[in-house]
Amino acid sequence: MILDHIGIATPDLELGSAPYLALGLSPEGPDEVVEAQGVRVRVFRVGESMIELLMPTRPESAIARYLEKNRPGLHHTAYRVENVAAEVERLRAGGATFLTPAPGPGLHGTRVIFLHPKWGQGTLIELVEHPHEETAH
Numbered sequence: 001m002i003l004d005h006i007g008i009a010t011p012d013l014e015l016g017s018a019p020y021l022a023l024g025l026s027p028e029g030p031d032e033v034v035e036a037q038g039v040r041v042r043v044f045r046v047g048e049s050m051i052e053l054l055m056p057t058r059p060e061s062a063i064a065r066y067l068e069k070n071r072p073g074l075h076h077t078a079y080r081v082e083n084v085a086a087e088v089e090r091l092r093a094g095g096a097t098f099l100t101p102a103p104g105p106g107l108h109g110t111r112v113i114f115l116h117p118k119w120g121q122g123t124l125i126e127l128v129e130h131p132h133e134e135t136a137h
């Protein structure tokens with residue numbers, strides 16, 4: 001399994017970018033707004049994985065609520081899966097609890113779902129399915 005990304009909550013993408021720029025990383029592509037989650041996102045690639053900087057775009061979003069109660073910093077880890085629906089079914093059968101009934105839209109056309117932090121032993125875990133590439137005929 002691949003660690004797809006580490007999500008970092010920040011009130012300001014420019015401030016939040018400073019350590020990664022200093023490390024010599026560059027943002028991958030333009031910033032993207034994911035309306036479904038109420039976030040503006042900037043990504044830094046690190047090998048096969050990414051640092052995902054998350055800035056809230058509205059006060060009731062999960063990241064805005066998080067920043068009301070916590071300092072900016074590590075928010076979640078995300079794991080890449082081939083088929084998110086199948087993985088949800090498999091984990092549910094083992095008693096896992098998810099925050100939503102079904103996966104929803106994530107960054108760059110992905111489908112994502114979050115497990116309850118209690119199930120994650122105190123960490124918020126995301127599963128990510130990337131869009132499958134069309135094969136040429």
Ligand SMILES: CC[C@@H](C(=O)O)C(=O)SCCNC(=O)CCNC(=O)[C@H](O)C(C)(C)COP(=O)(O)OP(=O)(O)OC[C@H]1O[C@@H](n2cnc3c(N)ncnc32)[C@H](O)[C@@H]1OP(=O)(O)O
Binds near residue numbers: 075076105110122124
């Ligand atoms: C860019 C899009 C996408 C992608 O493609 O990658 C993203 O990553 S979007 C990222 C932002 N979206 C989400 O996080 C969605 C899922 N999160 C939620 O639904 C909520 O944040 C939450 C986890 C249900 C918390 O909701 P909230 O209203 O803030 O409730 P509480 O503050 O009362 O928290 C309840 C409980 O959960 C613990 N908690 C909250 N956030 C985290 C966290 N990031 N890591 C670990 N634990 C967390 C919180 O401490 C509470 O614990 P207890 O007090 O023990 O109940």
Ligand SMILES: [Co+2]
Binds near residue numbers: 005007052076126
């Ligand atoms: Co994420």
